[in-house]
Amino acid sequence: xxxxxxxxxxxxxxxxxxxxxxxxxxxxxxxxxxxxxxxxxxxxxxxxxxxxxxxxxxxxxxxxxxxxxxxxxxxxxxxxxxxxxxxxxxxxxxxxxxxxxxxxxxxxxxxxxxxxxxxxxxxxxxxxxxxxxxxxxxxxxxxxxxxxxxxxxxxxxxxxxxxxxxxxxxxxxxxxxxxxxxxxxxxxxxxxxxxxxxxxxxxxxxxxxxxxxxxxxxxxxxxxxx
Amino acid sequence: xxxxxxxxxxxxxxxxxxxxxxxxxxxxxxxxxxxxxxxxxxxxxxxxxxx
Amino acid sequence: xxxxxxxxxxxxxxxxxxxxxxxxxxxxxxxxxxxxxxxxxxxxxxxxxxxxxxxxxxxxxxxxxxxxxxxxxxxxxxxxxxxxxxxxxxxxxxxxxxxxxxxxxxxxxxxxxxxxxxxxxxxxxxxxxxxxxxxxxxxxxxxxxxxxxxxxxxxxxxxxxxxxxxxxxxxxxxxxxxxxxxxxxxxxxxxxxxxxxxxxxxxxxxxxxxxxxxxxxxxxxxxxxxxxxxxx
Amino acid sequence: xxxxxxxxxxxxxxxxxxxxxxxxxxxxxxxxxxxxxxxxxxxxxxxxxxxxxxxxxxxxxxxxxxxxxxxxxxxxxxxxxxxxxxxxxxxxxxxxxxxxxxxxxxxxxxxxxxxxxxxxxxxxxxxxxxxxxxxxxxxxxxxxxxxxxxxxxxxxxxxxxxxxxxxxxxxxxxxxxxxxxxxxxxxxxxxxxxxxxxxxxxxxxxxxxxxxxxxxxxxxxxxxx
Numbered sequence: 001x002x003x004x005x006x007x008x009x010x011x012x013x014x015x016x017x018x019x020x021x022x023x024x025x026x027x028x029x030x031x032x033x034x035x036x037x038x039x040x041x042x043x044x045x046x047x048x049x050x051x052x053x054x055x056x057x058x059x060x061x062x063x064x065x066x067x068x069x070x071x072x073x074x075x076x077x078x079x080x081x082x083x084x085x086x087x088x089x090x091x092x093x094x095x096x097x098x099x100x101x102x103x104x105x106x107x108x109x110x111x112x113x114x115x116x117x118x119x120x121x122x123x124x125x126x127x128x129x130x131x132x133x134x135x136x137x138x139x140x141x142x143x144x145x146x147x148x149x150x151x152x153x154x155x156x157x158x159x160x161x162x163x164x165x166x167x168x169x170x171x172x173x174x175x176x177x178x179x180x181x182x183x184x185x186x187x188x189x190x191x192x193x194x195x196x197x198x199x200x201x202x203x204x205x206x207x208x209x210x211x212x213x214x215x216x217x218x219x220x221x222x223x224x225x226x
Numbered sequence: 227x228x229x230x231x232x233x234x235x236x237x238x239x240x241x242x243x244x245x246x247x248x249x250x251x252x253x254x255x256x257x258x259x260x261x262x263x264x265x266x267x268x269x270x271x272x273x274x275x276x277x
Numbered sequence: 278x279x280x281x282x283x284x285x286x287x288x289x290x291x292x293x294x295x296x297x298x299x300x301x302x303x304x305x306x307x308x309x310x311x312x313x314x315x316x317x318x319x320x321x322x323x324x325x326x327x328x329x330x331x332x333x334x335x336x337x338x339x340x341x342x343x344x345x346x347x348x349x350x351x352x353x354x355x356x357x358x359x360x361x362x363x364x365x366x367x368x369x370x371x372x373x374x375x376x377x378x379x380x381x382x383x384x385x386x387x388x389x390x391x392x393x394x395x396x397x398x399x400x401x402x403x404x405x406x407x408x409x410x411x412x413x414x415x416x417x418x419x420x421x422x423x424x425x426x427x428x429x430x431x432x433x434x435x436x437x438x439x440x441x442x443x444x445x446x447x448x449x450x451x452x453x454x455x456x457x458x459x460x461x462x463x464x465x466x467x468x469x470x471x472x473x474x475x476x477x478x479x480x481x482x483x484x485x486x487x488x489x490x491x492x493x494x495x496x497x498x499x500x501x502x503x504x505x506x507x508x509x
Numbered sequence: 510x511x512x513x514x515x516x517x518x519x520x521x522x523x524x525x526x527x528x529x530x531x532x533x534x535x536x537x538x539x540x541x542x543x544x545x546x547x548x549x550x551x552x553x554x555x556x557x558x559x560x561x562x563x564x565x566x567x568x569x570x571x572x573x574x575x576x577x578x579x580x581x582x583x584x585x586x587x588x589x590x591x592x593x594x595x596x597x598x599x600x601x602x603x604x605x606x607x608x609x610x611x612x613x614x615x616x617x618x619x620x621x622x623x624x625x626x627x628x629x630x631x632x633x634x635x636x637x638x639x640x641x642x643x644x645x646x647x648x649x650x651x652x653x654x655x656x657x658x659x660x661x662x663x664x665x666x667x668x669x670x671x672x673x674x675x676x677x678x679x680x681x682x683x684x685x686x687x688x689x690x691x692x693x694x695x696x697x698x699x700x701x702x703x704x705x706x707x708x709x710x711x712x713x714x715x716x717x718x719x720x721x722x723x724x725x726x727x728x729x730x731x732x733x734x
Contacts, residue, residue, distance in 0.1 A: 017363055080364065151658070159638075175669065226329070238607060239552065261720070267724060
C-alpha cells in the first residue's frame with residue numbers, strides 16, 4: 001500500500017542521513033553515559049537503593065538523551081529548505097510523521113539498548129530477570145517519548161529559539177509517560193511481574209501512546225502547511 | 227495552634243489576593259503601554275497623510 | 278483546462294493583507310513571469326500555488342484541483358531559494374529518494390537520466406556536501422524536473438544560479454514549454470525572465486497591477502512595465 | 510457594548526466576593542479539626558475549578574481557530590489561557606499554604622498540587638511558545654495545535670499523578686464528606702464570583718489582544734508605505 005511504502009522511504013532516508021553523520025546519535029550516547037556515571041558518583045547507592053531508583057534513573061537518562069535525537073528530527077530538514085521538498089512531495093502528513101517517528105524510534109531505542117547493559121554493569125543490577133516485559137515497557141515508553149518529541153520538533157521547526165523551546169514544551173507533556181515507565185521498570189527490575197497493581201500503569205502508557213499518535217497523525221499537516 | 231492557624235490563614239488569603247492583584251496590575255500597565263503605542267502610531271500616520 | 282488559476286485570492290498576515298483579490302491564470306504551455314518589488318507578494322502567491330500555504334480567501338486551482346491534493350502535487354515541480362536536497366546523501370541517493378516519493382515507475386533510471394541532462398552523471402556518488410555551488414544548483418534543477426511535472430513553479434530561480442546553471446535551466450525550461458508544460462516564476466532578473474516569459478504579471482503591494490501578454494517592447498526595455506503600471 | 514459588559518460583571522463579582530468574605534469570616538463556625546485554616550478552601554477549590562473551565566474553553570476556541578482560521582478565536586484563546594494561569598497560580602499558592610498547616614511542610618508532592626503545577630507548566634509553555642513566533646497567522650496556528658496537545662495531556666497528567674501518590678483529602682464537596690449547607694452555599698457563590706471575575710479579566714485581556722493586532726497592522730502599513 002502506498003502509505004506504508006512512503007512511510008518506509010521517509011524512515012530509511014532519515015536513518016541513512018543520521019547514520020552517515022551520527023552527530024545526534026553520538027551526542028545522545030555520550031550524554032547517557034555521562035549521566036549514568038555521574039549518578040553513580042553522586043549517590044553511590046547500596047544494592048537496595050539502586051533497585052528502587054533504577055526506574056527513575058534509567059528513564060531520566062532515556063528522556064534527556066532521547067530529546068537530543070528527537071529535536072534534530074525536523075531541524076535536520078531546515079538547512080537546504082528540504083522541508084519544502086517533503087511538503088511538496090505527494091505524501092500525506094501522516095506518512096511523513098510516521099516515517100520520521102519510526103526512524104527516531106529506532107535511534108532512541110538503540111541508545112537505550114546500549115545504556116541498559118552499561119547501567120547493569122555500573123550499578124551491578126540484574127536487569128535481565130524479566131527481559132521481555134522490560135523490553136515491552138521500554139518500547140511503549142520510548143514510543144510515547146518519540147511521538148511527542150517528533151511532533152514538537154515539527155511544531156518548533158520554524159521558530160528562532162528552537163533549541164531552547166522544544167525541551168521546555170516537551171518535558172511537561174512527557175510526565176505521564178515517564179511516571180508510568182519509571183514505575184513499571186522499577187517493579188520489573190525488583191522482580192515483580194507486570195500484572196497486579198502495575199496493570200493500571202501499563203494501561204496508562206498504552207492510552208498515552210494511542211491518543212498522541214492519533215493526534216499527531218491528524219495534526220502534522222496543519223502544523224506544516226500554513 | 228490557634229494563633230499560628232490564624233496567621234497562616236491570613237497568609238493564604240493574602241497570597242491568593244496578591245496573585246490576582248498583581249495580575250490585574252500587569253493588565254493595567256500593559257493596557258496603558260498599548261494605548262500609548264496605538265496613539266503614537268496613529269499620530270505618525272496622520273502626520274504622514276497630511277503631508 | 279487552465280493549468281494554474283488564482284481566483285479572488287487574499288492572504289493575511291494578522292490583519293495585514295499580503296495578497297489582495299489576486300486574479301491570475303496560466304494556460305498550458307504558457308510561461309508567466311511574476312514581477313514586482315520586494316514585499317509585493319510574489320513569493321506568497323507562488324507558495325500558495327505550490328500548496329505550501331493556504332489562501333486566506335478565494336482559491337487556487339491547478340488543472341482544476343486543489344494544490345494540496347496528492348495527485349495534483351505529483352504534477353508540480355518546485356525550485357525555491359534553498360536547493361532542497363540533503364547534504365548527507367549523494368546526488369544519486371537524493372534523486373532516487375525523490376523518485377520513490379513521487380512514485381516513479383523506475384526511480385533509478387529517471388535519476389540517472391536527469392543527472393546526465395544536468396551534467397552531474399560523473400559525480401553521481403559524491404556527497405552533496407562536497408559539491409560546488411553550481412553543482413548543487415544543477416542538482417536542485419534535476420530534482421524539480423525529475424518527475425516530469427506539468428507545472429513548474431520557480432521562486433526567483435536566476436538569482437542564486439551561476440552562469441552554467443542558468444544556461445542549463447533556460448534550456449530545460451524552453452524544452453518544457455515546447456512540450457506544453459506550464460511555468461510560473463517570480464523574478465527580479467527581468468532580462469532572463471522576459472526572454473522566456475509569454476505572459477507577465479506585475480504585483481504591487483499585493484494587488485495585480487498588470488497581467489497580460491509579453492510584448493516585444495517589454496523584452497527590449499525591461500523597465501517599461503514598471504514605468505507604466507507600478508505606482509509608488 | 511463590551512465596556513458595559515465588563516463593568517457590569519465586574520460589579521456583580523465584587524458584590525458577591527464581598528458577601529462571601531463577610532460570610533466566610535463572620536458567619537461560618539470554625540471547622541472542628543482544622544480550626545480556622547479550612548476557610549482557605551473557599552478560594553482554593555473554586556480557583557482550581559475556574560482554571561479548569563478556562564483550560565476547556567481555550568481548547569474549544571483553539572479548535573475553532575483551526576477550523577475557521579478567524580483570528581478572533583486566537584485572541585480569545587490567549588486571553589482565557591492567561592487568566593486561567595493566574596487562577597491556577599492562586600490555587601497552587603493557597604494549596605501549599607493550607608498544606609503547611611495540615612501536613613506541616615510547605616510543598617508536598619501530593620496528587621492535586623503536583624498535577625496543578627504540571628498543568629501550570631504546560632500552559633506557561635503555551636504563552637512562551639506564542640512569544641517566540643512573530644508572524645500572527647503562524648503564531649495562531651502553531652499555538653492552537655499546542656493548546657490541543659496540552660489539553661489532551663491534562664486528564665492523563667491528573668490520573669498518573671493521582672496514582673503515583675495521594676495525600677490530598679477526599680474531595681470535600683463531592684467526596685461524600687458531610688458539609689454544612691451554609692458552607693456549601695458560600696462555596697458555590699464564591700465559585701460563581703471567581704468565574705465572573707475570570708470572564709471580566711478575559712474580556713479586558715481580549716481587548717488588549719485586539720489593540721495589539723491593530724498596532725501590528727498599523728506598523729506593517731507604516732513600513733509598507
